[in-house]
Amino acid sequence: MADRATMSVRNDISGLRSFISREENWRQRLQDVVGEHLMPALEEFDIDHDELADVLGEPWAGALWGCGFEDFLGRRYGEENIVDLYLKRRGWRETALNRAYFAALRDAPVSLYEVGGVEPGVSMVLNDLLANAAPVIVREKSATQSLKKWDRIAVRVVTEHEHHVISGALLPFSADAVDLLLAGLRDALRLKKSDVLRLTRDQLRGCAPVFTSAWLFTELPRILTPAQPRLCNSDGDEIVFHDLRFPLATGVKQKDVAARLDKAKGLLAESRQFWNWVAPRKGRAGRSADGLMLETQIDGGTMLGSLELKGKALQVSVNSARRAAKVEALLIAAAGKLLGRPLTTIRTVEQMLAEKHDAQRQDEADEIPPEIARQVARDYLDNHYRETLDAPIPALGGKSPRQAVRSAAGREKVIEWLKVLENRSARHDDGPIAEYDFGWMWAELGLQERRN
Secondary structure, three states: OOOHHHHOOOOOOHHHHHHHHHOHHHHHHHHHHHHHHHHHHHHHOOOOHHHHHHHHOHHHHHHHHHHHHHHHHOOOEOOEOHHHHHHHHHHHHOOHHHHHHHHHHHHOOEEEEEEEEEEOOOEEEEEEOOOOOOOEEEEOOOHHHOOOOOOEEEEEEEEEOOEEEEOOOOEEEOHHHHHHHHHHHHHHOOOOOOOOOOOOHHHHHHOHHHHHHHHHHHHHHHHHOOOOOEEEOOOOOEOOEEEEEEEEOOOOOHHHHHHHHHHOOOEEEOOOOEEEEEEEOOOOOOEEOOEEEOOOEEOOEEEEEEEEEEOOEEEEEEOOHHHHHHHHHHHHHHHHHHEOOOEEEEEOHHHHHHHHHHHHHHHHHHHOOHHHHHHHHHHHHHHHHHHHOOOOEHHHOOEOHHHHOOOHHHHHHHHHHHHHHHHHHHOOOOOHHHHOOOHHHHHHOOOHHHHO
């Protein structure tokens, strides 16, 4: 990503890079600046510079180097600047477009931008979140193919003739990275939390390494120790689905097994062929000590599994290995020789979700025409979000969106909430969710002007 510009004749920086590599003092200065961007995180997470590409992937390692390189182009050492020196000595070898681009990149500070409208492959609108600047329309082909409205990016906007383009080093910022960046900027500039963050161009230039550090300190923990909450049941067992199929012994009928199951402790009949396996509720469901607890309540007890007589077999479903062993023991005691030894199928949560997703997609493809499926999905989303406007939202302090917009502070929270909804939906694959228009929600809450 950092070398995206080098692939264009217009913005070819190969001559400038070669010039720096031959000048020992400037080469060392470049290494020092890149170190300012990378070393705090590398030292914190005990990663060698050469390992960065393996950890993040080559494109991101290149983008991070580009952040330091572009910062270096704007640095002055006394009266000296590398771009000025290069253009003086080697500028005659460059095209007029390249010379203008180098000079503009030298003067452009990095900032945090929010993506407005996007025309894929053509342009996008960028709103500077840190400086008092009007939104700009940026000509861009590659980045606009993946960026969505309300994405936030750290990049340099470069003026090129009568147009704007972005530099080669672009970093997408998650909500966590934005929070860390803002805190880092306040700390670097010794600002209070109550102070409005409006930085001058000189302040932005001086804080360039803070942007890279904020991105790294957010991304590296996610990659090195990805958050994978452990799913467990109310017994503390890891969720692994077990489907047991007990064949009925020769000559045994369903009614014979049903009569035994009706008498077994903990089995509650729902029909002549179906039972719920229930235990007294142990405690409050929620998050266990080391993971997320999944629990289903039924008749005041905890649902442990289900049993169903189908044809010549009793099919049992539970969600852990320990429960599978317990239910097998329970059935041996209850039905004895009426049942044969079970055949067990085991599936992880991921496998079960994948199977369900594939089945749903196949059902949709087989049964519902695409245009009808899209309309059904849009109708569902309309109803869902209309109800959401009057529902308490944790991100809004427990208030509904309609309640929150009544205050100035609440309106800002609602705007951020709407942006998150719209941005996440746009990041789905092609389909009704990705295409859903949230404009009516902005209008209904009296915030339409803030969306445009």
